[in-house]
Amino acid sequence: MEIEKIRKTIDKDTDEAVEDILTEVEERYGEIPYIVNFMKDMPELFIPRMIYENSVMREFRRMDPKTVELICIAVSSALRCEYCLKTHVRVAKRLGVSKEEIFDSILIASTISNAAVLAEGTRSLDSEFSEDESEKQNSRDGTCTICNIASELPEEE
Template sequence: MTYQQPSDLRTVPTVRALAQDEFDAFIRFHETVFRDGGTVPRKLRELVALAVAMTTRCSYCIDTHTRGAADTGATREEIAEVGFVAAAVCAGGAMAHGLLALRLDAEHRHTEEDTRA
């Protein structure tokens, strides 16, 4: 069984009917973010969205923003490179969380020593 299927997108009208105000607000937000004419060019917006989609592992978003990046002129090389940007940021985040874990471990050990004394 696969959980994400393109056919799921056929339920979009149902979701809109169930939560119309929220759905419409989300669509307006999405259209604003991916508009043409902002300070950040649309191609860059699509490449950023693609990198984020890769880190959140959203297959639907990867599909949408790969197409969006290509439609705005992104090359295959650019699409490939943003995958490595996403990977590096994820790896950096894991390392940063490792540093946090070491600090928290030291704090927990210090607290445990204080309560034993």
């Protein structure tokens, strides 16, 4: 969101600012997403959140709206947020994104999610079954033998 637009929004009467934001959201999405509707009665949280969200998701010029929605779809898929996913699929469809493009973003998300599971799982497995006693001791001390970062987890007994 441009600074001047943010100032104008903040300077408005609270109810008017909320209504203006809701109107903008509905124009952009074609609907009012659940979270937005839920938070509208908490203007002290709603207004700053929406200003931030608009600044990140809609107002910068480095990505076009279709790309932003494809990223939202991928992240929603990876996080398994059914409601966000359905909302962003609808928005992408309204923007003219094809079913195939949407599916490609879901495939990419599934590949990265799969890699994350494998990376975490194999690191734990490798750490536990390491033949090097110093690596085992580091692991027991809470230090990752691969990235050398200390863990915050309690020690095993």
